[in-house]
Amino acid sequence: MRILxxxxxxxxREAIAALLKVESEAEVDTVGSLPEAIDQVKGTGTYDLVLLDYNMPGMNGLDGLTEMRDVNxxxxxxxLSGTTTRVLAEEAIAAGASGFVPKTLASKSMVAAVRFMVEGEVYAPFDFMQQKTDPGSSLLTNRELDVLNGICRGQSNKEIARDYGLHEATVKLHAKTLCRKLNARNRTHAAMIARDRNLV
Structure with missing residues (x-):
């Protein structure tokens, strides 16, 4: 089995790679960004499983997931994420991820998760998915917090999109989602809630 x-x-990445090579006898390649990952797949062929760090260069939130799924x-x-919120896990899986793997996962669980996903199943830690969502910033993804920052600065969707290298439609979607999560009536209300809760 080939894993990237x-x-x-x-x-x-080297710790996870070493673990998988020993425990599952997998052929494992490693890279440090989404563009490198895309070049790797294009150059050597598709992988049985690709693990993408949510916060690495080039990802743009879950846009990178969609791009890699096409290439693979x-x-x-x-x-893969160190930012372990249930909301983010649910959004990733809804966007087509084969799993959401916290970097804090125990070694045996990591190996089991990889095998599970290679077989075509969807993985998310059961105890993690049962957590209640806390109010505040844990409710929002990193990208939604970026958009919220822009809204609080009084920027338009177009300006926020330019600052963060996103499509304007993506910003609009994030703004709609974060307003729903914060129970905000509109952008201005979202900005007021954000300041009250010290989210930005």
Whole structure:
């Protein structure tokens, strides 16, 4: 089985790679960004599983997941993350991820999760998915917090999109989602809630 690990933290990706090579006798390649991961797949062919760090360069939130799924020809692509919120996990899986793998996962669980996803199943830690969502910033993804920051600065969707290298439609979607999560009536109300809760 061929696995690609894309993570901008060298120690993390090498530790996971070493674990999988020993425990599952997998052929494992590692890269440090989404563009490198895409080049790797295009250059050597599709992988049985691609693990993408949610916060590494080039990801743009879950946009990178969609891009990699296309390049890997719809074969399993999962999100690795140190930002472990249930909301983010649910959004990743809804967007087509084969799994959401916290970097804090125990070694045996990591190996089991990888095998599970290679077989075509969707993985998310059961105890983690049962957590109640806390109010505040844990409710929002990192990208939604970026958009919220822009809204609080009085920027338009177009300006926020330019600052963060996103499509304007993506910003509009994030703004709609974060307003729903914060129970905000509109952008101005979202900005008021954000300041009250010290989210930005």
């Amino acid at each position: 690990i894309a993570d901008d933290h060298g120690l993390v 020809e719809e074969r399993p692509v999962a999100i």
